[in-house]
Amino acid sequence: MSAAANARTHGAQSRPEEAAVVAHLARILDRPVSGLDRLARDPQTLAALRLADCEARLDRALEHHAAQFATKRDPEADRLSESVADLLHFDWVEDRDRRDAARRVMKLDQFSENISARRKRLASRYLREAQSARDRALAAYLELNIKLPKQK
C-alpha cells in the first residue's frame, strides 16, 4: 500500500468517527439526527451531510496538526535508538559492533528529527486540504439552503 493510501485508510485522512459527523450534522440541521437523514437524497440534506463530514475531517486535521507540532522528534525512532544503544553496554559485544552501534545511534538521532519535520509538513498539507474542502462544502450548503434577496 502506498503512503498516500495508507494515510487515507489509517491515518489523519481516514474516514472520521461516526459520532463526530453526527454531532456536526445535528448542529447544522439544528435538530436531532434520524436514520432517514443519512438516506435522504434531496440536494439540501446531501449538502448538509457533505458539510458535516468535512467539518469532522477538519477537526481531526486540526488535532493531528497540533499533535505533530508538539514534538520535535519521532518517539519510535528514539525507542529504536535506545535499543541499539543497549548494545554499547553489553560485555559480550565486540568493539567493532559497538562502533557500528554508536554510528547507528547518531544516524537514528538525525533520522528522528527528519521524520518529525516530514510529519509536520504532511500535517500542514492535510490541514490545508481539509480546510479547503470544508469551505467549499459550506459555500455549497449556504447556496442551497439560504436564499438571498433579489439583485438589482
Place this chain on the structure above:
Amino acid sequence: MSDAPDNPMLGLSDPRRFLLPDEDVREYQDLLQAYLTDYGARGAHEVRQVELILKCDYDIERQYRMIRAHLDPFTSDTSSASEILSEFHFETLKAAGAQSPITTRRQSQLPAPLNNDPRLTPAVAARYGKWRDLIEVHQRELNFAERRRRRAIELLFTMQDRRRRNATEEAVVVTDPGAE
C-alpha cells in the same frame, strides 16, 4: 438561519483534543465566549466559524512560542544520541569516584534569564543557525495560519451579511452601475 442555541458550545469540538499540555482549557473557553460576543455570532454556522478563527489564533501563538523556545539560549539542547554516547564513553574511561558528565552538566548553575541583553545576541544567532530548518517550518506554518485566519474571518462576514439581508423584508441588493 435559526437563532443561536441555548448553549452556543453545543456541537463544537472538545477543546481538550486540540489544546497542547501547556494550554489551558478554561482560558480557551473564556476566550471563545469573548470572541462570540465580539464578533456578534448568531446561529450554529457563525458560532462554528468563530471557533475556527480562535483555533487559527491559537495556532499562530503556538508557532511563535515554539520559535521562541528554539531561539532561547538557555534551553538545554543536548540530543539523546550525544547523551547516550557521552555516558558510554564516560563509563569506558571512568575513574573511581568521578561524576557522570551528564550529571555534572545538569548540576551546573545556569545563569538567570536576562531581559533585553545584547550580549545574548550571538547565542540566539547560534541557535537560529542550528535550528534554522525547523524554525523555517514554524515560520511557514505561521503564514498558513494567518492566511487561514483571514479566510475564516472573510467567510464569517459573508455569512453575517447574508443573515442581515435575509432579515430585511423585501431587501434588494443594489449594485453600483459604475462598478460594472
